[in-house]
Amino acid sequence: MEPLFRLSGARRDDPAVAAWFEAGDPGLRPLARFWFGQIRACGPEVVECLHDHQPTACVDDAAFAYVAAYRAHVAVGFFHGADLPDPSGVLEGSGKRMRHVKLRWGQPAPEAALVTLILAAHADIRARLAAAPSARRRPAAPAPSPGWSGRRPVPMPWVTIYFKECHRNPGCGPWSRSYSSSSQRRIVDSERPPLI
Numbered sequence: 001m002e003p004l005f006r007l008s009g010a011r012r013d014d015p016a017v018a019a020w021f022e023a024g025d026p027g028l029r030p031l032a033r034f035w036f037g038q039i040r041a042c043g044p045e046v047v048e049c050l051h052d053h054q055p056t057a058c059v060d061d062a063a064f065a066y067v068a069a070y071r072a073h074v075a076v077g078f079f080h081g082a083d084l085p086d087p088s089g090v091l092e093g094s095g096k097r098m099r100h101v102k103l104r105w106g107q108p109a110p111e112a113a114l115v116t117l118i119l120a121a122h123a124d125i126r127a128r129l130a131a132a133p134s135a136r137r138r139p140a141a142p143a144p145s146p147g148w149s150g151r152r153p154v155p156m157p158w159v160t161i162y163f164k165e166c167h168r169n170p171g172c173g174p175w176s177r178s179y180s181s182s183s184q185r186r187i188v189d190s191e192r193p194p195l196i
């Protein structure tokens with residue numbers, strides 16, 4: 001089986017997705033909203049996020065479908081669409097994995113075929129997740145402590161320290177030395193001349 005496309009941060013009723021449907025050209029977004037509602041209705045385990053500025057549906061964190069609104073059409077896409085059965089031939093695309101269905105104003109939508117594809121994509125992603133239990137999402141990290149700022153420390157393997165050696169040679173100017181351990185850094189910091 002092909003590897004899963006995983007997206008972190010997917011959740012039920014994501015406000016970013018709701019804002020996407022409210023913004024932009026109102027002409028085609030209602031059509032996209034209707035079909036994304038059909039994708040959401042596949043089950044309670046379906047979560048959503050905004051990926052590449054497009055509402056994307058996931059099971060756990062594995063993406064399986066998306067909608068996109070363009071000037072002339074709406075696309076309902078499937079991340080593993082190349083593996084889906086398509087007896088009616090409505091899927092478009094020539095990529096290795098992804099396929100989509102284009103919906104245009106004034107043209108009849110292949111509703112029955114599209115609903116069948118949505119249900120097949122949902123069943124396919126659930127089967128892929130069941131086949132790869134070791135690759136499932138890790139449990140959520142514990143809540144941070146109350147004083148945590150949200151920033152993670154940046155690893156710094158080399159620390160460069162600049163200072164003037166004016167107490168030995170008044171005309172020397174700035175120079176630098178690189179150290180790879182914090183103990184050496186503390187020694188140099190303690191030897192630093194006072195700033196005037």
